[in-house]
């Protein structure tokens with residue numbers, strides 16, 4: 001938790017902290033989202049002013065949790081959150097974006113092409129139809145945790161794979177509701193963690209489930 005007497009760092013410092021050598025690529029992605037992303041209905045026009053704090057930094061804050069070589073899936077990637085952000089910040093992991101809507105996968109293909117991301121694969125599918133396993137499965141703003149458990153846990157590698165569900169303040173309550181289904185599907189531990197403490201005004205809350 002951030003010390004309430006301590007100021008969070010500036011946006012620029014946070015961007016540098018989380019994106020390191022890849023800041024320019026992150027800025028390019030932000031520019032695409034703010035222009036084409038809005039025009040094509042991938043994000044709402046009101047999000048532009050809060051793109052970094054609410055979206056890009058919120059996603060990037062979680063990347064220290066990834067391990068080099070991790071094979072990651074982002075379920076319901078939408079405009080690429082968090083999957084594209086993670087792929088930019090962490091070229092040492094590979095990311096599969098799972099998104100059923102054609103309009104969105106077309107946008108994602110263009111983003112990946114324009115940014116020259118070589119560590120991203122796009123699959124136009126619903127999570128339930130995917131028959132693969134990943135070291136880390138993530139999802140943000142896709143469904144409640146009980147539904148996410150059914151869609152995502154079967155995709156998490158058995159013995160050591162993780163589900164990282166990016167959630168808001170409802171995380172702890174969602175865990176209580178979903179605990180039964182998570183355990184039934186093989187969860188060995190369920191923890192609510194925050195990322196970006198001391199850096200972000202609102203740290204990112206993540207439900208971490210170990211399979």
Ligand SMILES: C[S@@+](CC[C@H](N)C(=O)[O-])C[C@H]1O[C@@H](n2cnc3c(N)ncnc32)[C@H](O)[C@@H]1O
Nearest residue numbers: 075076077078081099100101126127140141142
């Ligand atoms: C509200 S958007 C969130 C997009 C992005 N994750 C974000 O944080 O901005 C939810 C996305 O989940 C996708 N989705 C819904 N059901 C899905 C399913 N069963 N499997 C995979 N994606 C799904 C939708 O097409 C949509 O793009």
